[in-house]
C-alpha cells in the first residue's frame with residue numbers, strides 16, 4: 001500500500017510539478033495517466049525515493065520516505081523502470097541482469113542465476129540473452145528494463161511510460177507482462193496512452209498540470225460520460241455549440257461526428273456508449289476549465 005498526502009513538488013526555476021496530491025494506491029495494477037508534462041515522472045520518482053518532495057508525506061508499505069531508514073527499507077522492496085533506462089551497450093542481456101542483481105544485493109550466485117533465468121523466461125528474452133544490448137530492439141530493451149526492475153522480487157514495481165515508441169504487438173506484450181506481474185505485486189504504470197490502461201488497470205488516476213483530476217476505476221471513469229457521447233451526421237459542417245468532436249468519419253450521407261456534450265435537438269443525435277477514451281478527453285477538457293471532477297479525499301494516516 002502506498003499513501004500519499006498533500007504532496008507538492010516545485011523544481012528550482014519555480015516549475016510547480018505537483019500540487020497537493022492525495023491518494024492511496026493498493027494492490028494490483030494502478031494506472032497514472034496524463035499528458036506530457038503532467039507530473040507523472042516526478043510523482044513516480046518521489047514514490048521510488050529518488051526525488052525529494054517540496055512538501056507532504058509518502059508512505060510505501062508503511063515506510064516513511066522522509067526518513068533515511070524508511071527510504072532504505074522501501075528501496076529493498078521496490079523495482080523501478082525509468083522512462084530512459086541507461087543500458088550498457090556492450091553487455092549481453094544476461095550479463096546486464098547479473099550486474100544489476102549484484103548492485104541490488106542478490107549476492108548468492110546460485111540464487112542470482114535462478115532469478116535471472118526465471119526473469120529471462122517471463123520476459124521472453126531467453127533467446128537473446130547472450131546478445132549484446134546494443135543489438136536489442138526497442139521492445140527488447142523495455143523488456144530487459146522490466147526484468148532488471150523485477151530483480152530482488154519487489155513488492156512494488158514502478159514503470160514509467162513503458163510502451164512509448166513501441167509497435168502495437170510489443171505494446172500488447174508489455175501490457176500482458178505487467179498484468180502478470182500485478183497478480184503478485186503492486187504495479188504502478190504511467191502512460192499517456194489511454195489504451196494501455198483500458199485493458200489492464202483496475203484502478204487509475206488522471207493527472208494534469210500536477211493535479212489529480214480523477215481517481216477511481218476505469219468503469220467509474222466511463223460512468224462520468226454516460227449520456228454525454230453522441231453520433232451526429234451532417235452534410236459536412238462541423239458541430240459546434242460547445243460540443244467536443246472526438247472523431248470524424250466519412251459516411252454515405254455525409255460526415256459522422258462522435259461528439260461529447262449536449263447536442264441541440266436539431267442535430268438528431270444518437271446516444272452511444274462511452275469509451276474510456278471519451279471519458280479521458282472529457283476529463284482533460286474539464287481540467288482545462290480548472291474544475292477537478294473527482295479529486296481524491298485526503299487519506300487518514
Ligand SMILES: Nc1ncnc2c1ncn2[C@@H]1O[C@H](COP(=O)(O)OP(=O)(O)O)[C@@H](O)[C@H]1O
Pocket residue numbers: 011012013015016017034035036037038039040041042043
Ligand atoms: N529537473 C527538472 N527541473 C525543472 N523542471 C522540471 C524538471 N523535471 C521536470 N520538470 C517539469 O515538471 C513538470 C512535470 O514533469 P514530469 O514529471 O516529467 O511530467 P510527465 O512525466 O508527466 O511528462 C514539467 O513542466 C516539466 O517541465
Ligand SMILES: [Mg+2]
Pocket residue numbers: 040041042083160161
Ligand atoms: Mg514522464
